[in-house]
Amino acid sequence: MSAFKNDVPRIGASLKSLETKQAESRPDAHEVRDALDEFLGAFEAFKEANDDRLAQIERKLTADVVTEEKVERINRALDRQKKTVDELALSLARPGIGSGARTVFDPARREHKRAFDLYVRKGETHELRTLEAKALSAQSDPDGGYLVPAETERMIDRVVSDASPIRAIAGVRQIGAASYKKPFTTQGPAAGWVGESEARIETATPQLSEIEFPAMELYAMPAATSTLLDDAAINIDQWLAEEVQTAFAEQEGAAFVHGDGVRKPRGFLSYARVANASWSHGKLGYLATGAAGAFAVSNPADTLIDLIYAVKAGYRSNARFVMNRATQSVIRKLKDAEGNYLWQPGIAAGAPPTLLNYPVTESEDMPSIETDATAIAFGDFKRGYLIVDRLGVRVLRDPYSAKPYVLFYTTKRVGGGVQNFEALKLLKFGTA
Template sequence: MDLSHSAPEVKSVAGPEVAAAFEEFMGAFEAFKDANDQRLGELERRCVDAVTADKVERINAALDTQKALIDELTLKARRPALGGGDLATGFVSDLAAREHKAAFDAYVRTGEAAGLKRLEAKALSAGIGADGGYTVPQETEREIGKRLTALSPIRAIADVRTISAGTYKKPFMTSGPAVGWVAETAARAQTASPVLDEIAFPAMELYAMPAATQTLLDDSAVNIDEWLAIEVEAAFASQEGTAFVTGDGIARPKGFLAYDTVAENAWEWGKLGFIATGAAGDFPAAGPADPLVDLVYAVKAGYRQNGSFVMSRRTQGAVRKLKDENGQYLWAPPTAPGAQPSLLGFPVHEAEDVPEIGAGSLSIAFGDFRRGYLVVDRAGVRVLRDPYSAKPYVLFYTTKRVGGGVQDFDAIKLLKFAA
């Protein structure tokens, strides 16, 4: 069976540090394969050496550490400078955007809000919203969105929509109109009307509260927009990552693992189908790769061509040891810095909030997440300056509204480690 799949080309951003780290990663992977081949040989001879098993685990952990280093270096290399320095001569073509940027800079540095009040009143929006604060410049909001995409594994592969209302509603057809064949001159029976329903994705509030010293704010060389984007990116990405996987939908997005699940042969709309491995908390001893192949082919061809695996780091470490019936490793390292490793020819994305392998765990997801999961961003990131609560520091209560949930229950399938 052909499981070939062409991963999207990733432009290399390799500098000397990234190239060296990637070369070390590939060397570690070759050492891992040699050690794991020795372990598998000992398993077949039923004389497993504890030293060999420990060596495999140590190299496996080193691979994870090295991959994390490559990702971090690649992300730093891809970060553009935000703003470009002096606001008075910044490369911003739109005069209104430049004016808003200057007014926002004055608000953050000194607390002077008159400029922002005038601009937001002029734009027919309230100066202070229900959640307080002022909207950040569009350039800063776009940069925060780019950084979240780079850091948040599900956002990077999901469908992302920006809305201006508080809730995004999507209609879908629960039963279509009756259709059929008919002769050219035969009577046409009246067809049944389609039955429509809708799923709603409300945007919930996500916040971060970075702090700064007044000395930093007074330093004109400090790019305030870039500082703010860097300060909130990790906090936002961490909270989003958890919510998009396991969120319960109460004051946060609903994660794809929070939906009801059912065995794939009994799948119905509104639930995610799963394939069982046949062994509680493990891959089966005979044909351990078979459940992964079954998982891939549980997804329809239209979804499968854009499919991705999602799993935690430890689960990926377990999968890395598996071979097919021809003795070839199922997991393959990334082809370049910034690219994703692959499994059965499909890209693998790490999401630490996906459960690790255990009895009855749903530890691997596969499917077309761009069609299966929707992330909803409400336009406008707001900042409220607070110089009083944590003197001598200035706090910046930064909020964005985001929602999410499954939009196509047939596009994502799960692997359940159960008999």
């Protein structure tokens, strides 16, 4: 065990180095690659320390307290390092100030962008109101705010998609109405084999039903000083996008997992759950680990394999695991019968880790492992969960409520829910 005594200080130093890089305005590709190398090296140190812990358990049926604490410290450091590497990769992918968003070639869009800039900076509304009246926009008005330029909306959507874990993996539809309705067949038409000259029996009419996802209003209210608004060097589009993206991403992430559908999207964990053997449409099937608040003591990986094969083959090709960081730290210690770790880090910056060769999406809104908690979800989220976005992000300028600051009441409409109950399965940490 002495061979590993310097691992924790070394990992702590590398984590500090990563956080320093993250604090810089814009990392380059070499910094992201170096950060990933440091993370992969830390994972090797974790495997060595955990192997030592497992060897102690095998020899003495228990591990030293010092070894257990050391493994947990490295595990927590790995979580922080992975988060920092992902944020560095995301920062590298973002457009720089003044790039992309300022280049607008369509005259109508350029005019709208200029009018919106005047509205945000000076509160001048005449040009913007005239432009939106010409466009016959039913989505904005002086009381409800004005639509942001298309480039700003795309920037907000892109950043939110990167920061919101469920949005990044789910199906997304853009709508122009208040809700999205989708018909589906509960009972298909009768069918069968028939000979060439035999009479055809009249078939039954297919039974149709409908699911509906209303778009709910999500808002954020960033504040700016008059000095910032007067500074012509500030890209107002990018400033607004960066101010609202964190608030939007956090609220969406929580709603897509356990939202109750009241004034917010309905999360996939809010639907009725049944044992997978008794699955029926409208409910999510789950498998139980067989132990309260834990994996089974013997062959814990078997439950994960069963969860994978509980999903039909057509959905497995694009399937992934979803869990929070605490659950992932437990999974990271598991091995297969040949001594190989089930969890493996991503081999490129921004690439997700894998579990049994399936990607892992980390969502902090998923429950942690405890008795009867459905802490792990698996399936094809692109086909199983649908997010609907109503076109248009609105901004209402408010210079009065928080003087001397100017508030920007920014809203978008989002809905969501499960659209295919066969595509998703859950793992319940309980006995049945």
